[in-house]
Amino acid sequence: MAYLEMHGITKLYPTSGVLANDAVDLSVEENEIHAVIGENGAGKSTLMKLVYGLEQPDAGEIHFRSEKVEIRDPLAATRLGIGMVHQHFKLVPDFTVAENVVLGSEPRKRGLLMDRRTAVKDVNKVIEEHGFSIDPKRKVKDLTVGQMQQVEIVKMLYRNAELLILDEPTSVLTEQEIERLFETLGNLLERGKTIILITHKLDEVTRMSHRVTVMRGGKVVAVRDTRDVDKRELSRLMVGKDILLEVNRGPKPRGEPVLELKDISISCRGQERPLLDRINLQVHSGELVGIAGVGGNGLAEIEDVIGGLRRPTSGRMFLYGQDVTSLGPGQLRDVGLAYVPADRLHRGASLPSSVRENCIVTRHHDFLRAGVLQRRGIREFTKRLIDHFSIDAGEGMPAGNLSGGNIQKMILARELASQSDFILFSEPTWGLDIASSQFVYEKMLEMRGRGAGVLLISSNLDEILALADAILVLYRGRVVGRMANTERLSKEVIGEYMLGLRDDSESPSETVTSEVQCG
Amino acid sequence: MDRKRIANLLSSTTGLALTVGISFAIVVLLILVLSEQPGTAIYYFFVGPFTNAYYFGNMLNQAIPLIFTGLGIAVAFRSSTFNLGGEGQAYSGALVATVICLALPTLPGFVGGTAAIIGAILIGAFLAGLSGFFRMRWETDQLISSFLVSSAVILIINFLVTGPLDDPANSMLTTARIAQQFQFLKIYRPSKLDASIFFAVAIAIGTYFFMQRTHWGYEMRMCGINREFSKYAGINVGKYLLVPMAISGGFHGLAGAVTVLGTHYRCLKGVTAGLGWNGIAVALIAKNNPIAVIPAALFFAYLDAGAKAAMLHADVTFELAKIAQAVIFFLVTAQALYGLFNSRKKKVTT
Numbered sequence: 001m002a003y004l005e006m007h008g009i010t011k012l013y014p015t016s017g018v019l020a021n022d023a024v025d026l027s028v029e030e031n032e033i034h035a036v037i038g039e040n041g042a043g044k045s046t047l048m049k050l051v052y053g054l055e056q057p058d059a060g061e062i063h064f065r066s067e068k069v070e071i072r073d074p075l076a077a078t079r080l081g082i083g084m085v086h087q088h089f090k091l092v093p094d095f096t097v098a099e100n101v102v103l104g105s106e107p108r109k110r111g112l113l114m115d116r117r118t119a120v121k122d123v124n125k126v127i128e129e130h131g132f133s134i135d136p137k138r139k140v141k142d143l144t145v146g147q148m149q150q151v152e153i154v155k156m157l158y159r160n161a162e163l164l165i166l167d168e169p170t171s172v173l174t175e176q177e178i179e180r181l182f183e184t185l186g187n188l189l190e191r192g193k194t195i196i197l198i199t200h201k202l203d204e205v206t207r208m209s210h211r212v213t214v215m216r217g218g219k220v221v222a223v224r225d226t227r228d229v230d231k232r233e234l235s236r237l238m239v240g241k242d243i244l245l246e247v248n249r250g251p252k253p254r255g256e257p258v259l260e261l262k263d264i265s266i267s268c269r270g271q272e273r274p275l276l277d278r279i280n281l282q283v284h285s286g287e288l289v290g291i292a293g294v295g296g297n298g299l300a301e302i303e304d305v306i307g308g309l310r311r312p313t314s315g316r317m318f319l320y321g322q323d324v325t326s327l328g329p330g331q332l333r334d335v336g337l338a339y340v341p342a343d344r345l346h347r348g349a350s351l352p353s354s355v356r357e358n359c360i361v362t363r364h365h366d367f368l369r370a371g372v373l374q375r376r377g378i379r380e381f382t383k384r385l386i387d388h389f390s391i392d393a394g395e396g397m398p399a400g401n402l403s404g405g406n407i408q409k410m411i412l413a414r415e416l417a418s419q420s421d422f423i424l425f426s427e428p429t430w431g432l433d434i435a436s437s438q439f440v441y442e443k444m445l446e447m448r449g450r451g452a453g454v455l456l457i458s459s460n461l462d463e464i465l466a467l468a469d470a471i472l473v474l475y476r477g478r479v480v481g482r483m484a485n486t487e488r489l490s491k492e493v494i495g496e497y498m499l500g501l502r503d504d505s506e507s508p509s510e511t512v513t514s515e516v517q518c519g
Numbered sequence: 520m521d522r523k524r525i526a527n528l529l530s531s532t533t534g535l536a537l538t539v540g541i542s543f544a545i546v547v548l549l550i551l552v553l554s555e556q557p558g559t560a561i562y563y564f565f566v567g568p569f570t571n572a573y574y575f576g577n578m579l580n581q582a583i584p585l586i587f588t589g590l591g592i593a594v595a596f597r598s599s600t601f602n603l604g605g606e607g608q609a610y611s612g613a614l615v616a617t618v619i620c621l622a623l624p625t626l627p628g629f630v631g632g633t634a635a636i637i638g639a640i641l642i643g644a645f646l647a648g649l650s651g652f653f654r655m656r657w658e659t660d661q662l663i664s665s666f667l668v669s670s671a672v673i674l675i676i677n678f679l680v681t682g683p684l685d686d687p688a689n690s691m692l693t694t695a696r697i698a699q700q701f702q703f704l705k706i707y708r709p710s711k712l713d714a715s716i717f718f719a720v721a722i723a724i725g726t727y728f729f730m731q732r733t734h735w736g737y738e739m740r741m742c743g744i745n746r747e748f749s750k751y752a753g754i755n756v757g758k759y760l761l762v763p764m765a766i767s768g769g770f771h772g773l774a775g776a777v778t779v780l781g782t783h784y785r786c787l788k789g790v791t792a793g794l795g796w797n798g799i800a801v802a803l804i805a806k807n808n809p810i811a812v813i814p815a816a817l818f819f820a821y822l823d824a825g826a827k828a829a830m831l832h833a834d835v836t837f838e839l840a841k842i843a844q845a846v847i848f849f850l851v852t853a854q855a856l857y858g859l860f861n862s863r864k865k866k867v868t869t
Binding site for chain 1: 732733734737738740741744745747748749750751752753754755
């Protein structure tokens with residue numbers, strides 16, 4: 001039996017109805033680097049949360065070192081010798097390196113007081129043994145991102161972890177730091193550790209791993225020895241075969257530009273590359289433009305800029321020819337923006353509030369008479385939306401009682417009610433079932449059909465290919481591919497752009513000139 | 520109102536009744552152990568406030584400023600802004616109202632009284648608004664800034680009341696007495712109860728209406744529930760870090776003015792002490808519902824009146840009275856808080 005064996009692991013998130021893991025099998029051999037790859041939402045992170053005890057599987061078994069185990073919480077995982085470095089570090093900035101490392105299993109003096117000297121000594125021993133270059137007495141907030149990651153790794157080693165899970169460890173690192181990390185991983189391997197590497201970067205997979213498990217849509221689609229595959233095959237396995245979505249797009253002459261982005265950039269001090277790098281983009285009336293990309297490559301930032309929630313560091317944005325770069329969300333809506341956000345449970349809806357209050361939020365001023373909200377008007381308006389969009393809900397119900405699909409329908413209903421000529425959709429079908437997704441697609445095409453400009457930001461290639469007239473691909477904040485959606489365009493090609501294997505753009509900006517500090 | 524909501528309401532009311540019952544039982548136990556004449560003590564503690572017009576009227580009178588501070592906290596909390604500076608705001612309201620009345624002793628009663636109340640509201644709104652402004656501008660913590668501003672203001676007012684504004688003709692640490700025409704009408708002699716109780720009830724109902732039915736109230740509530748959502752929808756979220764604070768401070772200033780114009784007629788040192796903190800407790804019990812603030816304030820005043828009666832008529836000491844009060848209040852607030860957190864947790868998981 002392999003070192004770590006997972007059998008028939010199934011995990012359903014009841015709130016959103018997402019089946020994150022569907023009868024997943026994973027087998028990791030002792031002393032190997034095993035890569036788990038897949039697009040966003042493929043279920044990699046969920047699977048690792050189950051190994052680390054952050055979540056419990058609904059079905060399936062986990063065997064670790066030939067023993068059946070039940071991992072109730074991270075403490076249990078730690079006791080078994082399983083450690084995890086999360087994508088977002090879990091460190092206390094105001095504590096020193098040593099304090100962070102020992103946190104939760106501090107050496108004690110007389111059973112009560114923390115023994116700082118022993119802590120520093122022990123941590124230093126781990127650091128020296130593995131050739132890290134961090135001072136245990138420095139505060140974590142003064143470290144670089146790469147060093148913080150080293151602290152996280154030291155934290156695992158201090159707890160004698162034998163199986164190390166790293167969740168997208170390179171996503172925040174510079175090139176040199178990545179090299180450094182790879183050295184460390186090689187070093188750990190020599191000392192007999194086993195490593196699971198979660199990533200969607202194919203370079204790392206082919207360079208570092210022995211074996212690779214590919215996940216898509218909550219299932220394992222392939223397990224390969226790394227030396228037997230090349231990047232192109234991995235990319236194809238990750239994105240899957242073309243699924244023909246049943247939508248009837250129909251040709252449509254495009255009209256005037258409604259939305260235009262000119263050289264939009266967002267850069268932050270202290271960051272190696274800009275989050276958005278000179279984005280140029282036009283959406284014409286009657287046109288549906290799709291922006292594809294893997295999460296973390298600038299999709300969320302574009303959404304925020306167009307929605308007015310984040311001001312770009314440079315560049316201009318025009319809506320119906322009007323310069324709207326400096327306008328906030330409310331003013332943009334007055335000019336004519338409708339916007340269905342990716343984060344529908346937090347940004348798009350207020351779950352404790354009633355469906356009524358959710359529906360009128362963008363236009364409650366319309367229901368005022370002498371400063372008082374007219375309840376009858378609000379009720380009628382909400383009922384109309386519920387009927388037209390066949391939302392399964394009562395108007396007085398808290399939005400949180402609705403299913404994921406119905407929440408999205410409610411948001412759509414509200415946004416489409418404004419009849420604006422431009423609408424932004426961000427990840428509109430993420431986590432929705434097929435029927436609800438189909439409904440969203442119909443509404444999008446309906447908008448396009450009546451001459452509105454539609455911008456679809458999505459990491460789901462199938463829907464981009466099925467719906468968009470023109471496609472832009474974002475990689476590391478840049479538009480690396482720009483193409484019309486013709487019959488010849490295949491998912492593989494877009495997939496290669498998305499994963500950085502193809503790049504039509506000029507070289508990226510090297511220098512970050514801005515002095516803006518980003519959060 | 521659907522059945523589920525009624526069931527919810529019932530369970531929360533029975534829960535509250537149970538908590539009150541348990542806390543009363545503990546108090547009875549305490550008195551039984553510590554008092555030589557437990558029968559009398561218990562009788563006056565619980566029934567005392569209703570035994571004569573004087574006690575009863577004073578109890579109602581004490582609830583008036585608590586209604587205002589409770590409303591102030593409820594409005595702030597509903598909007599997810601935090602005002603811990605109620606003590607200083609109420610005290611400054613009391614001082615400003617007194618100073619206006621003393622400075623313009625010849626004004627007709629209504630004009631001068633109104634001016635005093637408006638002045639008090641403005642000073643409270645300004646002090647709390649400062650914290651709102653700081654948070655809007657520099658994202659400072661409202662809990663801390665409002666508390667610090669208030670603490671400083673209390674010291675300054677103490678200085679003024681005992682120094683430059685001290686009334687030499689009086690041996691107490693206080694300002695001079697305001698003129699007769701500014702004093703609120705007594706409506707239930709011999710008690711101190713004055714006409715502003717009607718005003719307080721009307722304001723509570725008005726606040727409820729404001730929060731539920733006007734678009735400012737709607738926007739404030741939406742910001743309180745989910746600021747990200749409100750911003751996305753185009754609500755000016757920055758404004759609603761300041762406005763609810765200013766309203767909250769205004770209510771506290773008003774509470775201070777009412778204390779002076781209705782009960783004490785002068786700004787004694789520490790005349791409003793406790794109003795700010797007790798307002799928070801009142802708002803917690805009322806679950807930030809403006810209408811429910813009225814019974815919550817009355818409940819608080821009842822406990823206080825009971826403790827006072829027990830001290831006068833039995834051998835209950837000041838300390839025992841305070842401990843008994845604290846036990847009841849601690850449990851009731853804990854229950855209110857528990858409900859609050861519980862409902863939040865439910866919202867997240869369902």
